[in-house]
Amino acid sequence: MKRLDRLSLGGLACLLVLVVFALGSLAGAGGDPDAIVGPRLRPPGPGWWLGTDNLGRSMLPRVMEGVGTTLLLSSIAVLVTAAVSATFGIIAGYRGGYLNELVMRLVEVLYSFPAIVLAILVAAVLGPGQVAALASIVLATIPLMTRLVRAAAVAVSQRDYVTSAVISGARLPRVLGRHVLPNVAGTIAVQGTYALSVGIAVEGGLSFLGFGVQPPQASLGVLIQRGGTYMIAAPWLILGPGVVLVVAILAINVVGDGLRDQLEPRETRSLT
Amino acid sequence: ATGTTTQPSTGPQAEVEPGYLAVADDALPSGGTLNLQVHIDSGAATGYDPQLADVATTWQLLSLAYETLVTVGPDFSVQPLLAEKWETPSPTEYVFHLREDVSFSNGRKMTADDVVGSFERLLASKSVWRGQLGAVKSVTKDGDHTVKVTLKEPYTPFLAALANVPAAVLPMKEINDKSVDPATTLLGTGPYVVKDHRQDVSWTFKRNEKYWAKGKPAADTLNITIAPEEAARVAALQNGSAALATLGNVDSAGMLAGAGDVKVVTQATTDFYYLMLNTKAPASKFADPKVRQAIAIALDQRQIADIALGGKGEPSAVTPAGLPGACDPAALPSASKGIDDAKRLLAEAGAQNLTFTLSIYSTQPAPAVAQVIQQNLQQAGITVKIEQMDEAGWSGKVYGKAPAEFDAALSWFAGYADPGMVTKWWNPEEAGFNVGFMTPDKELNALIDAAGKEPAGAAREKALAAVCAKADADAQMIPLVTRPATVAFRTDALSPSLYSTEGYGNVLRLVADARVKKSQ
Amino acid sequence: MSLLSVRNLVIDYAGTRALDGADLEVAHGEKVGLVGESGSGKSTLGSAVGRLLPRPARRGGGEVLVAGEPVFDLPPAGVRRLRRRHLGFVFQDPIGSLDPTMRVGAQLRLVLGRGADVNVHLERVRLDDPRVARAYPHQLSGGMAQRVAVAMAMATSPELLVADEPTAALDSQVREEVLNVVFALAADAGTSLLWLSHDLPAVARRCDRVAVMYGGRVVEHGPAREVLGKPAHPYTAALAGSAPAAAAHGARLEPVPGRPPVLTGPSPGCAFAPRCALAADRCHHERPDPVRVRDQEVLCHRAGEVTA
Amino acid sequence: MRLLMWWSGRALSSAATLLGVSVLIFAAVRLMPGGFAETVLGPFATAEQKAELATRYGLDQPVFMQYGHWLGTVAGGDFGISMISRQPVGAELLARLPVTAELSLLAVAVSVLAGVPLGVLTAVRARPGGGGAAGRLLSGLGVSVPEFVLGSLVVFVFSRYALGLEVGAWVPLTQDPARNLATMVLPAAVLSVFAVSVTARTTRDAVMGVLVEPYVTAAVGRGESPWFIVRHHILRNAAAPVVTLLGTITAYLLGGALIVEHVFNLPGVGSYIVQAVGRRDYAVVQAGVLLAAGVFIVMNVVIDLLVGVLDPRLGVTAGRRS
């Protein structure tokens, strides 16, 4: 098994730190994220190490809670997306025919909706909240992933090793599970990281437009949205969550790239 | 209510003259273009018919083109506008003497027929404002320039109610011969006429050349840009593409600190936030008045004002704080009780582990207010779940069904210009919009009606105090804090006039006085 | 001075030694066949001539001289100049070697320079149909595509053409035509040819000299008919005896016994020793040095004792 | 002839997609809580007023009748009347389309002009194992900064400090092209940051895929310079996935435009749809989404054609391999 490269390992370490951060919030470290602990809009200082927000709440536990909310929400959403896309993409790609046509048409319909409009509609229909945010992210990320998984599955299905497995008498689940899936896994992993960043962005966008997670719960999107209106008066409100968000997405992407390079060992060639 | 405040309130906004946050500099030349930005366009299926307008943003817009017989001054005194003067021969009779030099913007002179016709049209309409005018018995003209209104019974807020846009004088001749549809066309006696409008993008007004007041309006053109995103309005102020903008964030002053020529002022208003507790839902958690009283006690209005509104609001009773004659919120029965009383009341009602959902819309500062409420009530062992929706979803939930399905909801009332006016909304049969969640209280209704008849003075204040106390005990709609309006303008581009306190949510009330220093 | 001279070249891929001290000389105008089992390092050696190795390849030692210039020590621009002046390459996958998005004529023109007569060059590889120049590679048959590739490689009349199994992907009928074209063109231009192939009979028929590779080294090198007719290295002997086409019907061929080596570092002795019937003790521990047997140069401790 | 068949096939599947979108958006809009009546008429509206409004916009009929009627009028080019402005939706959309189109086109242009060279460069310089830490971080950074953050930041900074570009003062293109461009540059830049990253990445992947092709090795073997190989062999062969990506990016940009328009207060289609959703202005939401879907579908047809031209093996008109 090849190891991830150093950059990806760094990204993984960042993600781990964030997860620990989020878990710490669950354990109550950093304090109650909803409690009003001090004066409004105070810069970082003892008692509120990342400053206080416009309701006099300490930002530290809020950022910690926000990381947890956002990571959890987007990860679950991406897992759902990956599961759905992999299932439909692989079956459509392998089977072809009318099934393929139907899946692709449905995907295209979803695809034709601008993601954020889709998210707004979902949030409006389901009522804002975590479920809506989750469903929005899933619906926003499914089309692209399904498409790419299907394309990859079509190519893989024509490979001789798949035919050989079929000749050996392997049943459909085995053919799809052992031969097609692992060979589109790279696509899924790469798209998954892409979807994860899209998910975080969609969550943020929804919060930005007022459809995100419910107060007083913090998510990175909510914090950044609120913080954005205090950019000058209280820059620490956006700085903390903003840095964390960028680091999180960056780390996810770096890990995704590394994962892809590992899953799809590619030879490179120099042009000189 | 109880609790400790974490930060002293910042106190009233500095005034430049009694009752004024800013006074336009008459020495400056008139003319020029005034660029404004507001957060929302007025948009209603009923169109621009002033009589049907029921939200402050629409009133504000229509006030540029329409005028009423009387208006309110900086101290909420009623002042002449289209009526030069008036007499009240008896508590039920009002005789208005109209200005003779007033024309509609199409050039036609305004007559007593327009005034009478407007009254009759309003009284025959479905307008909510009918209720605010009291019981009008008759409207007659007495010559071309005199109009007499007779009430069935004395009604003290009558003149204050006449000062708002729904009571504007409409061009009745044109409306009657159908040459003008007030739903789509703005044709009034006001300082400006519409030149262009793109829904949700912009309005352009130009001065009404036929305007009766000499030297007004000062600015030739008014561009109103609709910018829903606060950051965009802040940006426009900073780079000078807007000379004045309304802001939603109570901390905007900090945001604009250091942006050289921008001045941020907070206009106090009589509007106030209130909490609705739905007693009509099946198995309502709030059926027992003790539960509602406990909530009223546990709420810390001062903390809400200080934290959620950054010290810019004031605790209010049913009569809006800031209006002459309003009752003192500190004197309310719930204000003198403490958390332990609230807990005791809950225990008596058997509702120790009360949990309920508070439905709010996502526009700031509603979420901030809701979160402070949540913290307040937690002190009394009440768990509040906040459910945040877009405004449409929220109004569907709150007003869409009868009986309504929500537990509790947060909203605000425009406080108007007389302390008795808004108290009417505590009578659901009269208000209409709250029949779905509010159970009528006969005693309270009787007190409200009684206060309406009482002429101004100590007796009225007593009657109003009784209303306040009764509403406080009823606690189906619990007044919280007044709702400040934040206005920012560029001192290098504009010299505006602004009241310190506004009753009808009209930031643009004095825009005809505003002097443009330089045009962008 | 020979045109190509590979001296003790060592090439490692991550974890695998592909060349373990290979030596090869190609003189001007010479046709040299490079044969050997799969994995013996033919392609690696062929690519090393033009420094065309894939990224993971590392040179562990030795050198490659083309027209006297050390290929691995030249700056990038120098290598490019060397390739343009002296070298041509033809690869195994005929259609893949052509840019799929460009018409054949355009590709040739790109190599030949503006204003060159594409058709002349196509005719030289016996593609007379004018439609060929207007076709896209995927519209050609494998044989046609390979002839286009040959035309492109030979367009600049290189001094050395390295052909890495140019006919492996083609039908037996088409093979001959393509080879005929390659050899005819090379003869006309006086180009030396390094032909990597599995087809021993064809190599014997067409080449002047042949080099046999095993375990990353050239184990025998000499005139083609001599090497393949009277091998001096046990491996060559085994290889020559195992072409199916040579067998009479019903006869059983004996392939080289055992498995080809997989080297991770330098071979301690002779890489063939584990499979060699003649292997002596020192064959396992002592790397053989070249010895001359008849006209052949052989890497074998017991070279003299082989009888084909 | 073959082309004709291809077109009819595409037209059919596009129509199916549009139909699907129409059903979905129609259903979604009607499922949204908060009736049009409370929203459009306000809390004080009486039952009669609500009923009258419903009758006026045909909202009292059974849903499938409404759908059928809507579909019929849309097919006739009539997108209905906005409940808020009481103006035809089609005209308003048309008036707003240029803003969004300009924004998206600028953003696409930026992403291609910046993303493709970046991608090529990082691919050609890539080390074994993915490499190019700087390039990876850079392209990762682009996708990490959501446009609402970047947008707010840019709006703030550029309005606070005179940096030569205006924000919050949009001018129609027809009125003053130069000033219009000056006000559009920043929103387009914000919008394109994500797209640049994705383009760069896709380009890098595509180029790396091409780099190992035998014809590239052949070109290297002929002694061609890297720049020559990139220009003549790599760009076109790597173009197909990048061009295909543009379809995705368009869809993405339409969504992103919505937020950017909101932040920069540009009167485009995106902000129109957001406001309409907020007010349950059914006709506008339906028409807006249908328009976005239509643009997206047309864009993809164009891209398919383009890819066919770029890679003759995939082309509609290409002959079969025999």
Next chain:
Amino acid sequence: MTGDTPGAEAILELDDVTVTFTAGPPLRRIRLDAMRHVSLSVAKGETLGLVGESGSGKTTTSRVALGLHRPTSGAVRFDGRPFPRRRRELAGRMQAVLQHPHWSLNPRMRVGQSVAEPLAVLGRPVGDLVTEMLGHVGLEESFAARYPHELSGGQRQRVSIARALVTRPDFIVFDEAVSALDVSVQVQILNLVKDLQAEYGFSALFISHDLGAVRYVADRIAVMRSGEVVETADTATFYTAPAHEYSQRLLEAL
């Protein structure tokens, strides 16, 4: 000309099989007969060589023989019966070694796993069979832990041969299975095929355009040309006295 039916019991019979491909957009489909009235049979224990130029329909014939493709018309019988509805019933009884060395192995599976797969499908224990099979095809035990991209083209094809042989099937299709191998390995594989055939008695359809290789392993030879079988004959007869004019031309090129 149609295929003769030898006296021995046939494992596979193609009876007047035609395969027509349709391609292209609707309404303007191109019809192409990849196989035209082909009749062939492979007796138990026999190796049938199938030769012909590129595109003559060899691979299509193999796909039909493997039950991967349903013929447009005509009948296919395996072991005397038509193909069962569920492939599973034939699991382990037929295998194939396919044309493309690059894609013949799942790049995500180690060599050992690939070779063991047909056993796993059958639920049979693996034991030392994998190592043994790898040894048979001339690969060290250590190869079991490698991934396909770590192998040369020849090594890869040996692995897929090991995989095909591991269940000791009744019938194996070799579609250009040795074309990509170097001669010495070719002989190894061909010998292996012959040895294992002698040992286990499987039948084989051996497809190649290399007449030398076919001659080495096949008992009978069928020649295809543009979808039709033009000649079927015993190997000895064929190489000494080809009947069809096309066969004669093929032999000349050898």
